Amino acid sequence: QDPITEVKIGIELGFTGPLESIVPAMAAGAELAIAEVNTAGTLLGGATVTTARADSTCTDAGAASAAAEGLVTGEMVDAIMGADCSGVTSAILQNVARPNGIVMISPSATSPALSDAEDDGLFFRTAPSDARQGVVMTDVLMDREITNVALTYTNNDYGKGLADAFQAAFEAAGGTVTISAAHEDGKGDYSSEVAALAAAGGDVLVVAGYTDQGGKGIIQNALDTGAFDTFVLPDGMVGQQLVDDIGEGLTGSFGQFPGTDSAGAETFQAMATEAGFDGTGAFAGESYDAAALIMLAMEAAGSNESAVFKDHVMDVANAPGTEIFPGELAKAIELLKAGEDIDYVGATAVELIGNGESAGNYREIEIRDGAIETVGYR
Amino acid sequence: MEFLNGLVFLTNFVVVPALAYGAQLAIGALGVTLVYAILRFSNFAHGDTMAFGTAVTIKVTALLVALGITLGPLPTALLALPVGIAATMLLVLGTDWLVYKFYRVQRAKPVILVIVSLGVMFVLNGVTRVFIGVGDIQFADGARFVLTVQQFKDATGLDEGLAIRTTQAITLVTAAVTVAALFWFLNRTRTGKSMRAFSDNEDLALLSGIDPNRVVRVTWLIVAALATIAGVLYGLDKSFKAFTYFQLLLPIFAAAIVGGIGNPVGAIAGGFLIAFAEVTVTYPLKKVLTYWLPDSMAPDGLVQLLSGDYKFAVSFMILLIVLLFRPTGLFKGQSI
Amino acid sequence: MIVVENMVKAFGGFHAVDGASLTITEGSITGLIGPNGAGKTTLFNVIAGVLQPTSGTVTMQGQDITGLPPHALFHRGLLRTFQIAHEFPSMTCRENLMMVPGSQSGESLWNTWFGRKRIADEERALRARADEVLDFLTVSHLADHKAGQISGGQKKLLELGRTMMVDAKIVFLDEVGAGVNRTLLNTIGDAIIRLNKERGYTFVVIEHDMDFIGRLCDPVICMAEGRVLAQGTLAEIKANEQVIEAYLGTGLKNKDQVAGA
């Protein structure tokens, strides 16, 4: 058999559209992992990894499918890192990835519906399903003896899914959700949302949104008007940028995001800063991990054929094996080459369960003195 | 006391924000309405013109701050605003010369111009993003509040607080000044009247010795100024993001139309109507009623007129209701 | 044939038509004159269903037609022309005429798909009729011209031609003469008389040209300030003091001074 000289990974994210502001950091995260592997130059006995970007638009299933078609049948990519939004992700999966038998790892599609999607074993995600996070968030609140909360979520499958999961868990645990109100991203003015939330009242405000979208607008407005002073921040809301933007007011707010007791996140952030992008941006770490997993699975399988390496994704992601952190991809490749097992931890403590989604180990954080501090793990 | 608390609560969460938002919409809608009245088309590129002007202002603000020039308690962006306005003026004049003029000379149907403005919108959309990026940018500096919740509580001893942000105060003052200046200009000055004449009957304006090119130029200049001011005020009060400004187009159009498109008074009324409607229609009265009603009657539910889910659609529902009963808007607008 | 009773049409507080009552007899050519702003056009618009009356009634052949929409009135045989010609500019003159007849089977979508044969037959007949009308109006050479590109007077002829495509009962003409060359106006006048004689159309004619009114109309109604001021033959009207004062005037004062200069 000919040696493999080139591996091509498609990066399909919403470069335009509602998520366009967080996507550049995500793409940069994925490309960081790829650059790392290329620097090592040892993948599959010396193959170079190239990338091809495509625009998922986040919202338009038709355009996303066409773009994916271009990646898979035009650019002949071996795997896809993407997509970002759950809607287009499932469209690409069904319309392009499955028919062509191409592996897809999404860094940010968290809709519970994707857990049971028919995928022929081709689909994975480095973000956990929202169902799990709802339970974790309930625990965090209950431990702090907070039982009366207001809830707002971004009106998409992520926000709604998370809000529903949380509300169910929280009420089952005896808590009260005074109001569960959606907010639309891509607006600037959130005073009416905050007015409604304030009128309903609650000890804290749970904001299931994005750091640079409506979520931020809501927090800013709530602080300014004195509606709430403590916020609960799930994964989409945890980011240094938010802390920097809001400043003092966020002190004391808390939340959780995927992560284990590992140094991976900090390493990744340092690497990102070095590479010139914001490593704390939502799903940047997940993107790094998604790309890394694709390449490591290839190495483990000794092949860049999706049909072959799709069965190795879970192996490299999970224990047993040597733990692999960001910046150690070269080492991982060596280990795999040597026939050893690895346990990829990466930037977000990846642990794949079920049909190939992140297990949902969460890191509980609190904002103190303008920094995100870890207070525990769940 | 109870009553006062309720009142303050309502003011803090409804009146103040809606006033500021309404003022921003109103200035935006004024721009749309002027283009409509004088150049006769619905300018879909207006949102992106706002974004462009704001983007330039942001760049200049950054430069000023880097140079150590600030305005003390006021946002530095106010200092940069004239530059932003000037740049936007150049932009729209350039666009007019390059694009719109051709169709004006050809006397194209308004809908052609609408579609042309759609093309301009696409281009401008891209240009702005390439120029400043797609991210979220916060550029307000200086003092954040004129009055904070805590200050208010301390001063009055009430349970509820009232906050007024600097940007909200600036927005209202600027809006008032801008609108007054515009009205004075349109109704009192020769140039203003000639613009109205031109908007009414282009040929006859010509026969009265009015220079059409000058009218068009002045219109664009005013529109550029209005767009930049609206954009910067909005960005100061919230934050800047290219996509948000594109989205803003819908409420701005709704405001212009509700008021009666082509009618400046209507644009302002429309702006405030839409803003207040968005805040109040889905507003849960629970807490206010708890203050105002005797304890025994305090409500259990949220007491919402309309479920919050539909908040996004509220401005359009208002729009439809108004149009059904007054088909040309609140203040009679022009209709082609 | 048409009876208008106590018609009032107010714009805001201003009564453009203010209690006008008049009767139009079948088979007549009635002239309607009056100073500018007397409410003639407004009265037309109310009768023709373009405006809703504030109060008052209109009956046509004994049936109440107050407030019916224009298209319904058309089907009852009431047609009108416009003070400013309302042609269909992007259609040819022939098409302008062919579109007129109501209840063409080709106006139902279903028939356009499944009733081609019937439509073809109808179209042939319509076309023949349109050409006949164009001929009658001495403008057959314009049949394939776009109606937007013919001269003002020709547009007025076309307006009149449309009323001939169907068997109208009553036709309202609003200032057919304004801006039309007098020689052409005579042609139009002849056409009106022929229609009246040969086809029995009833006409109501608004016009400021007394010669034209004189040639065509009997009786003549004069309106002023929204009311009927006088009614009778043109000679009677011309002799009416009030009419002279409000409408006709007494001729030029300065004429001689200039002609001599």
Add this chain to the structure above:
Amino acid sequence: MTDSLRTGLFAAFVAGLIIATGALDNWNLALVILNYGLISAIMALGVNLQWGLAGLFNVGIMGFVALGGLASVLISMPPVAAAWTAGGLRTLAGLAIGAVAIVALTAVYRRMAAGKARTIVMLALTVAGFFAFRTVFDGGVAAIEAVNPSLTGYLGGANFGGDAGRDWWWMPIIAWPVGGLLAAGAAWAIGKVALGLRSDYLAIATLGIAEIIIAVIKNENWLSRGVLNVTGLPRPVPYETDLQADPAFVARAADLGFDATLASTLWVKLLYAGLFATFLIVLLFLAQRALHSPWGRMMRAIRDNEVAAEAMGKDVTRRHLQVFVIGSAICGLAGAMMTTLDGQMTPAGYQPLRFTFLVWVMVIVGGSGNNFGAVLGGLLIWWLWVAVGEYGPDLMIWVTSALSEDSTLRAGLVDSAPQMRYIVMGTVLLMILRFSPRGILPER
């Protein structure tokens, strides 16, 4: 140049673009573009009927497309039995109460004389009706949405074919015309109230109505699963994976010299293309016949001068309603097709830029008032929309290849390539309008 020659050349050009995409890049992409292009062409045809023929400025296309999508879900998805037992009937009862209340209200409004009494009765009816409706309806909805919310939580559709509806593979095709009917129903109601408005007002009213329709689809989870999306819609064509597993198919593909994956993906797309093209051709045929008939002449007259048309006995309001309903129905049909092709319904994906303005661009560029123009414009603009996204970044890399590898300008430009889609779309639109202002195929 004669009209038919011009049409022929334009058609050849568009076909050439798609074929070139296939030949030079890849056939799968070309077929994807063709499929979505055919659907876009149908939408453009509908809008052209409204604008080109009747001068109705409808900017609410998105809403009708979304209704079509909803129909696709309601017809082609299997029903969720548990949800029906939990609260299906109660929800329907709630809706019935609401409908009765509205009927009663209109009856009171019509029958009773205006005055205080009527106002009071109407107010009382409104309040009572509203509360009755909410109590019954909300309970039902809550019950439905509680049924396995992460996967269903809605009533599902009417497809009783086993295996998640796949046995009744033809149901999606039924769903398409139903989508048209649903959109037509909505258009009728909207037209009844809004068609009296003039140009820009109608435009903005329809824009608003579209947003409201989307809001309903996004929030009424019991009906449409809202923002949680409905995925895995059955298809009227075989699944690629099934084909790949079918030895007969693999053998036949091998005979033709294709590998199974490629053959299956192409075959499925070709089948879709055939279905869509059939619908398009039938619609185009009907539209052409209508246009060149007394009906079309009447519509042109109405567009030219409504007042005169009204005076010539044409019921302008009724005709406007007719065209509005038909045009919207066509958009609904296309929307249902698109949802089937996507294999899922994503309410958040309905953005005015994509589903309203882009369609308008298609119509104007193609040539409003000309059915062929609209259809070809649909295909052309859709090709461009995809092609710019597809080839833009490559082009940018090529353009900037003169700059040094690590210049920040180059990096910046390459990064902003996706934004170029907007710039290029805008520029092309402006160019076409500049040099052929009535579109590429002007009316007559």
Add this chain to the structure above:
Amino acid sequence: MSDSPYQDDRGNKDRSITRAGGGGTSQHKPSGGTARPAPGTPFLIGEAMTGGYGKGPDILHACTIAVEPGEIAVIVGPNGAGKSTAMKAMFGMLDVRSGRVMLDGEDITALSPQDRVVKGMGFVPQTHNIFATMTVEENLEMGAFIRRDDFHDTMTQVYDLFPILKEKRLQPAGQLSGGQRQQVAVGRALMTKPKVLMLDEPTAGVSPIVMDELFDRIIEVARTGIPILMVEQNARQALEIADKAYVLVQGANAHTGTGRELLADPDVRRSFLGG
């Protein structure tokens, strides 16, 4: 209507009116009021004008029209003969392909319409001749747009001439009846205090009494030395007061003479005056 590919929607509907390069308002003040002919040529003359709309065919064929101070010149002719077109050509609203327009001895063929207004030409078009959404008073003010002096006297004069306008002073002109609008249009032109006044069918649609008034006023204006050029279909009355008259047929001069001469010409009477 022009054959522009865009379809027109407002104004007089010819693209040529806003032709490119129509310069800015020059600031020099019109002297207004009196006119004095340069020796040798008439005060205002369109000489051998040939031209048409846009890229369309020629409508005018070597058509000549002139008027002297204190004179009333009347153009008559069948519909579509090119009378309005000739007026527009003299006002610079369409390209004159050959021939020239002279005002007071100066060649103004290349000037834009606004510049001609500044030079003292006033024009009332046949249609669309008022600002419909502006009040009657604002309409008159716009007539005085290029005047920098106090124009209230002129306005009083106009109100004296058309008392109905004073009554409807604050009403939008678009709500007036056909004849009232015509009065506004003429009033607007008078506000310019023009050196030469051009009227395109000023009496179309006005009642006999107002028509007489209008003619009277036109005579008065002419008597002050301002040349007046008008198109009329009420030809008999117009010719009676005309010092000079032109009959146009198909864009060319068919007959020229004094008003009385033409009135007496049986050929002219039959073909153009309705017998």
